[in-house]
Amino acid sequence: MANEWWRSAVIYQIYPRSFKSSSGPVGDLAGITSKLPYLKSLGVDAVWISPFYPSPQKDHGYDVSDYRDIDPLFGSLKDADEMIAKATELGIKVIVDLVPNHTSDQHPWFQEAISSPDSPYRDLYWFRDGKGENGEIPPTDWTSVFGGPAWTRVADGQWYLHLFDSSQPDLDWDNQVVRTEFEAILRFWLERGVAGFRVDVAHGLIKDRSLPDWQFHWDMVSGRDQTDIPPAPMWDRDEVHEIYRDWRKIVDSYGGMLCAEAWVTDDARRSLYVREDEFHQCFNFSFLASPWEPDAMREVIDLSYEVNGGVGAPTTWVLSNHDVVRVASRMGLEKTGKGPNGIYATDPQPDFELGSKRARAAQLLMLALPGSAYIYNGEELGLPEHTSLPDEARQDPTFRRTKGEEAGRDGCRIPLPWDSTKPGAGFSPTGDTWLPQPDGWERFAVDVQESDPNSTLAFFRKALALRSELELGTSTIEDHSEGSVLDYRVGDVRVLTCFNDEAPVPSGWRVLLSSSPISNTIGADTTVWLTQES
Structure with missing residues (x-):
């Protein structure tokens, strides 16, 4: 298993618009390349880069118009090649995002x-006649994940399916051309040297042809929001x-890997994606969405090992990504778990100290x-959600399609702070940022945290170094938990997590x-790694 690096890798997600810019207000590939040494010092094994393909950017790259090029917003194929080459030189593998459900x-x-x-x-998409006397009713009552109907009518009267924004028509994967x-594309x-692919909406490609x-409604990341509803005709089909x-x-012929984004709440169903001849990894969204409670956390950890072990697959842990409220804020809400789809200034505000x-x-x-x-960019800095974005700055299509009912995902996508002494916290040479940074963002900047041995960045570097060592x-792993304290033996290390x-x-x-300062007592909301005294 020496070459099966993906079984234990720490992978850092880069949301390219928000990671680092070498020019204007939007992050780019040259910016990523310039910060690869930083990621090497953090101790990650690979990076996953969210879409950088040519796109109208209606859903910030998850609406792809050309799968074999780079959007000029982010650079060029030459920039991509240079980034891959530099990452390879540093021993960092590059995973790219693939968006196959829709174009x-x-x-x-x-x-x-x-x-x-x-x-x-039209045979490559889902074009259908409408219902009603003049075809004025959509073919089905399906709703978009982003809100509103999942069908849009074209000028000649037919309708096309889009499970997301109307600018993202779904492909028909029963068509061999697709x-x-x-x-x-794989x-x-x-051939350009990427190590693998994170596959967007991996559970959504096949639909029930009878429509x-x-x-x-299907809830992003955590899957369906009810457990007593009939199987969905558009999600997780065999x-x-x-x-x-x-x-x-x-992918195996190139020594690469595949990671599934499958919003499947049934752990046994999700494990089917990582059978030995399918994906190498599948995000464990049950872990991300679990309430911060000992019984809930223990149940999801133990069940994950049980079902994944049954198919010989590792478990792929994740706490944050570009689609959910940042973990440092979610954990500070009265109700922990996946959290809402964005937070307004008028909503109950997270307790940042507790959440952190x-x-x-x-x-x-x-x-x-x-x-x-997986670590989402900025998680190693302890970044909170931006909860006071003005509505006019919001760009997530969810905000528009739900008519403001949901704030959307912009709050977790704020450009990263690098240098506290520069405008825009050093995100770009000009100080411009595509989304406004909140007041006080500079205190989370990399330069501030690198000079503080007790910073969240220092904590992550220690944790990743020890994890590797x-x-x-x-x-x-063995579970020795009792009561409200999780107690695991991982190899020779004892891992204790106290909750209340x-x-x-x-x-x-x-x-x-x-995770927090302790003396002889492990306080609430604290995890410790221990080794036996010799």
Whole structure:
């Protein structure tokens, strides 16, 4: 298993618009390349880069118009090659985002499809006649994940399906042309040296061709928001696995990996995506969405190992990404778990001190668990959610499609602070940022934290160094938990997490690392790693 690096890798997600800019208000590939040494010093094994393809940017790159190029907003293919080469030189693998469920409405295929009602390109998407006397009613009652109907009518009267924004028409994956095209796209990027792909909406490619009505709503990341509703005709269908078996053969031939973004709340169903001939990894959103409670956390950890172990797969832990409120803020809400889709200034505000303490405890617990782990950019700085964005600055289509009912995801996508002494906290040479940074953002800047041995950045560097040194990612795990304290043995390390209650440092054990300062007692909302005294 020496070459199966993905089983225990720590992977850092880069949201390119917000990571680092070498020019204007939007982050770019040259900015990423310039900060690869920083990521090397952090101790990550790989980076996953959210979409950088040509796009109208209606959903910030998840509406792709060309899968074989770079949007000029982010640079060029030459910049991509230089970034991959520099990362390889530093021993960092590069994983790119692939968006196969839908294209942009500006993709040449879709433009051909709407050019004529007789266009053969309509067969590559879900074009259907409407219901009603004049076809004025959408083909089904399906709703978009982003809010509103999942169908839009074109000038000639037909409707097309979009499970997300109307600018993101869904592809018909029962069409062999679509499958052949994406297999070629995989090879294109593997030939350029990428180490693998994170696959967007991996559970959504196949739909029930009979298009039955289904009046329920599907909640992003955590999956369906009810457990007593009938199976969805557009999500997590068994036929989707055939596609990934074909992809696995291609990716394996290059020594690469595949990671699924599958919003499946049933752990057993989610484990099907990581059978030995499909994905190498699948995000554990049950862990991300779990309330900060001992029974809930223990249940999701133990069940994850049970179901993934049943198919011989590692568990892929994650606490944050570009689609959810940042963990340091979610953990400070009265109700912990996945949290709302964004936070307004008029909403109940997170307790930042409490949220930060809990977040560090959760992160140290996560980084001790065998398997792979993902870190969202800025998580290592302890960044909170921006909860006071003015409405006129919001760009997430969710905000628009829900008519402001949901604040959307902009608050977790604020450009990162690098240098407290410069405008825009050093994000760009001009100080410009595509989303406004909140007041006081400079206090989280990298330069401030690098000079503070007790900073969140220093904490992450220590944790990742110890995780690697102690080989926690590939160790065995035993559960010795009792009551409100989680107690795991990971290899030779004892991992204790206290929630509401305190606990004494066990006799005969020495503290290696703690998420909060301790003496002889482990306080509430604290995780410690311990080793036996010799």
